Every structure is written in C-alpha cells, then in structure tokens.
Amino acid sequence: MDELGITLIPASSPQAKGRVERLWGTFQDRLVSELRLAGAATPVEAQAVLARFLPQFNRRFARPAAEATSAWREVDRARLSHSLCFKYRRVVAKDNTVAFHGSVLPLAKRSLFLSWAHKAIDVHVLLDGSLEIFTQNDRIARFGAKTARTIGLHRTNGRWEVSTLWT
Numbered sequence: 001m002d003e004l005g006i007t008l009i010p011a012s013s014p015q016a017k018g019r020v021e022r023l024w025g026t027f028q029d030r031l032v033s034e035l036r037l038a039g040a041a042t043p044v045e046a047q048a049v050l051a052r053f054l055p056q057f058n059r060r061f062a063r064p065a066a067e068a069t070s071a072w073r074e075v076d077r078a079r080l081s082h083s084l085c086f087k088y089r090r091v092v093a094k095d096n097t098v099a100f101h102g103s104v105l106p107l108a109k110r111s112l113f114l115s116w117a118h119k120a121i122d123v124h125v126l127l128d129g130s131l132e133i134f135t136q137n138d139r140i141a142r143f144g145a146k147t148a149r150t151i152g153l154h155r156t157n158g159r160w161e162v163s164t165l166w167t
Contacts, residue, residue, distance in 0.1 A: 003083040004075070026057075086125040092116040098123065098133065107133065107141050116140065 001008055011017050034053050040046040090098050096115045098105045100123055109115045122134045129145035 004080070005073075030057075081126055081128075082124070085127060088123040088125075090121055090123055092119050092121055094118070100131075105131075105133070105141070105143065 011020060031050070031053060035046055035049050038045070038049045040049050088100070090100060092098055092107060092115075094117050096107050096109055096117060098107060098121065105123075107116050116135070119135055121140070124132045124134065126132065131143040132139055133141040
C-alpha cells in the first residue's frame, strides 16, 4: 500500500470501532430477520431481499461525506505492475549471475571493470510471467514472458511460491 501511495487509516478510536460494530450488528440482526420474514431459502431469493433492504437501510442511515471531493486518483500502470508482483531478495554471485528457483540468471556487467557481484538485488516476478531484476529501484535486467519456458505459481503452506525454468 505504501508503494502505491495509499494511506491506511485504521479505526483506532473506540467511537470508530463502535460504529463498525453497530453496522455489523444491524446486518446480523435486522438482515437475518428480513431474510426469515421473506422466507428466503436460496441464494437468489436472499439476493432479492438484500436488493430491497439496502436502499431502505442507506436512506435511513447514510450521511453525506464531510469532504465532497473524490479520493480516486489515476494510477501509473508501470508503477502498478511494479508494486503488484512477487518480490524476492537475492545476492549476485561472483560470476555476475543470480540463482533463482533452481535457475541461474545472467546479468550484464555495469562496465568492463565493474560487476554486480555481492550486491543485494530484488527479483520481481510480474503477473504476466516476465521477470525483472532491480537494485535500489533501478532495473538492471528483464526476462520477458516469452523467455520463460514455464512459470508455475502454486500455494504451499499458505504462501505463494514460484517454480521457474528459464531458457
């Protein structure tokens, strides 16, 4: 959220928490009663009851916003794909390569006499399957989705893992 410039405002005051709890209490109490009174027995019937209930509920309890300006902002697509990806920290080997999930990725040297050896880098696996390597927010390498033979995303012990073979 920080990378995208989104500020989380938690409900840390008892008053704010109380408002949310009252809302959920209303839904758990009143909405359940409305469903029972309507005799809703299927998800389709419950959805129809909800479609009638919410406009009435909002008319009764809604309050105008303190600030009428929109909080939505345009997003830079490059920044979005840079933030919404799988990120891994690695250290570059002496031979200017990065070991990543059983594969060895070569990095071009910075110059004839300077290499990336022993530098900490970030490996980003983007959602389109491409792979980018960064150091201090500067991209130093990119492996396109066509370069990868297989990229498998799978869930292991509640965490997303990437199994990859690059050509």
